[in-house]
Amino acid sequence: MPPLVSIRNLNVALPPGADRPLAAEDVSLEIGRNQIVCIVGESGSGKSLTAHAVMGLLPRGVSATGGSIAFDGVDLLKEPAEAMRRRRGRDIAMIFQDPMAALNPVVAIGGQVTEQIRAHRAISESQALKQAGEMLGQMGLKDVGGLLRAYPHQLSGGQRQRVMIAMALSLSPKLLIADEPTTALDVTTQAQILTLIKRIQAEREMSVLLITHDFGVVADMADAVAVMRHGRVVESGVTQTVLGSPAHSYTRALIAAVPKGKSGLGPPPESVVIVKVDGLTKRFRRGGLFSRAPAITALDDIALTLSRGETLGIVGESGSGKSTLARCVIRLLDPDAGQVWLDGADIAHMKEKHLRPLRRRIQMVFQDPFSSLNPRQTVGDIIIAGPRAHGEDAREARARAADMLGLVGLGSETMNRFPHEFSGGQRQRIGLARALMLKPDVLIADEPVSALDVTVQAQVLKLLDDVRRQMNLAMLFITHDMRVAAEICHRVMVMRHGRVVESGPTSEIFARPTSDYTKALLATIPGRQAL
Amino acid sequence: MKPRYIALRLVKTVLTVVAVVVVSFFLIRMAPGDAATVMAGQSGYADEAFVKSLRAEYGLDQPLPVQFWKYAVAVAHGDLGTSYVRRQPVLGVILERLPNTLLLDGFALVVAIAGGVWLGGLAARRPGSANDNAVSVLAMLFYAVPQFWLGMMMVLLFAVSMPVLPPFGIETMGADYTGLARLGDVAEHMILPGVTLALYYMASYARLTRAAMIEVSDQDFVKTARAKGISERQVSRHHILRNALIPLVTYAGLQASLLVGGSVLIENVFSWPGVGTLAYDAVQARDNPLLLGIFIVTAILVSLFNLLTDIAYSIVDPRVELG
């Protein structure tokens, strides 16, 4: 039997003025029946547009200019628009990265699922609704009646993605395309959604095209894999073969860059405590003056210590309070109670005026490389703003800035350029240089690599660790990713709902987690066994 | 929709109206020269004794805080004072004119929204197309035209060059139509001022609809809708337009007071006997109680209209939970 989908020499052209003429170039790929095929690649590899080409949903200005996509023997690129429309949702269905954005915010869930069914089948609304309810039930959702009446914002991230999958599968398509279906979800939910996709695929003996950037996901899910880079397939084949003996150097680099979730660092160095946090509590009030909504406790009685030369990882899912903790420690937020001792001075409730001179001792690297640098300033001005605010002479600061850029791996010629001329990884280096210019004792890194591609991620993590060593920094490393935490942290503190669940040396936590929650977090790491 | 929310909003409305009373009262009283002098000047006698008696009659000789307190107490009892010029209760004078203004504004608002959404949708269908450019330039044109002048040009065109519509007033003087005939007569008189007033706002609605529809059509859920295999028509009606309506509702709420202000000019040009012409006359004659009354009544109206748009907002956008 021929494969369900056979892509031959596909070219996808970008509009004029894009950074390259072809998003996908000479791409050939087969999706067998009853198979999960992964396309894996970093951002800009063309993996997502290749998938959209199969769906016939390329964005305006982008078009498939060559090759063929045979689906059950029919070339989809030659299908008339109306025939292709009828095929969508019935033969091929698709789910997307962020289910919140992918669901219409003003239409109830029931209406969105029945719309899918009724677009292709002549049945009544009530019949469609019944069918929708059954589909939701099959996706493991509870209280289906309530869900059908609910709006997307009233659901959790996992529920929304299940709704998306239910909707996509409601007409039993032969192919499901899943474009990074778990990237926007919390780690524990990620694992559940992947398990669900795998289960459904097996039950229905359908084909799945899964787009991902994560080799861990590939290892857990795929029967076959294609690695894409700069619009080309550099390597493809059966998953075990590609993972076990990668032929292409890029594949090897990608696999090597995946954090393995095994602690590389030894025990924390014996050293002096520089930060001591005690009883730190932060509540957020919701709504306005008249609101009766109760305050949310984002941090509940947190205590920690941090010594020179060590990295403490704060791990948790979104809403765990890890970022709030970082922002209270560095006083971007004012805590409601507790102390933050910075080298003997309690800065938790200090007035900004008194705090300002102390700020140089505790610096921060931010998450989003695109919003963390002022787009209107040159890199040089960005980097010397701190020293200038603390009274350093401009010329002196500039001279140091050139050295500092060298330290983080950038040339001094970057000084006169603007942030938009740099890649994400380079921007994170600039952000690090800005923080280090003040010669801090403590560096807080808030998800510094979560917006970066894996290969860049590995480089930035290494840089952070090198800098920590050289400058004997105490580092507080905030992350949602257990694998990343294992790579760089001496100790780890696991947070949930604003409380500390468990803390201890990294190797200890990974080898012998005591709390169920930590165990669950560890179990969700994709590709843990295979890689 | 929770009753608690509506109650809170009504409390807020009352507070806002109180603020309007306070601010307008002192603003108007800070003006140089008092009303008694102006009135005396108008009636022809300017002698000191007459001015004094006028001051006493209207309580203008008392200290300002006392005047304010008396006024505030009266307003709380629904008494907006007596018009200096008309010598009639202010509330009655305003209420007599109010329906005319509401009629004109309501008509203009409906025309503006219907036309604007239609034009905006037309433009958004293919950004950059000839249709889109035509709508954009037209919108720009109506933004740039002085409303009063546009009104005069309408009169020149449709009442002078091609006399098809009545240029002035709300009904034919001396015709004494009744029933349906009167209704038709008023409707005929309403077309020119109503359309003039509507054109500017239609331009805003067209631009807003266009921008909102283009922005919404970029969002992921529109891609989901296409992935379902539903027709383009349903994509744009059921998914794009429904979401694009949300900013329109907000805008309609913000516009209410602008319409009242805009109708001053239009009512003036078309001799429409509404609150706008009343306000103009009150300014000219320094009829302070009448001016204050107009501020208070429009503030209440606009607040109520805002409450309505908030409720409409919570209907079009389920994410908004009132209360």
Added chain:
Amino acid sequence: MRNFARRFFSRPTALFGFVVFVAVVVIALAAPLAFAAGPFTIVGMPLLPPGSPGLPAGSDVLGRNMMVGLAFGARISLLVGVTSTLGAIGLGVLFGAVAGYYGGVVDDVLMRVTEFFQIIPTFVLLMVLVAFLEPSLASAVIGIALISWPQVARVVRGEFLSLREREFVQAARVLGLSDASIIFGQILPNALTPIVVISSMMVGNAILTESALSFLGLGDPNLLSWGSMIGGSRSAMWVAWWTTVFPGLCIMVTVLSLNFIGDGLNDALNPRRRR
């Protein structure tokens, strides 16, 4: 910068707007030199049609040269438009920035004030202000600035509210920069685009508002403006169309040019948003 100019002038409407606006400025500056006698001088019979000898735009109800009036009218429109906008921008940026950055009480007060302006019919308020301050150029400028600053403040506040959450602003706080240098050095440069765009639109709106005031007879009685020319010819409109048509066209074209410039600026400053 060169890129910016290229993007701006690549739009025909922006180019048109720019050329027309420059022409209006030149006419306004040159009016007293070209027509030394001033706009109030009576030069002939009233209501002579355009094209009569020496009267390319005809004469008005008092027999004054319409052409001279139109040229002098440009001075009033531009003067009121630009100065009142400067005033409104100054007030609006100051209050909007402080309210947006600090939030809290200042923000609450600002929001109440802007709500007040949304609820009250602002044009009636303006008439009251101007009438009570005595109609003059200064009262028009002050009045228009006072009723339009909340609009700027709302925009600036919104920009500041979203920008202050951006990580580069948080970074500036962490670095220990003072509030003043964060507000003016870090945030304001990033909020300039909407301020520039709204400014050009506001000049246009102010010109419209001034013309409306003058039309209603609430302008400076010693100056001839486009609005007062229309207002003064209302009775003649039936017989002498040019007395109202020309000044109205002048207002429309000037405001249109400003709005085209604003639109062009918006596109040129936000190349990514362009469609």
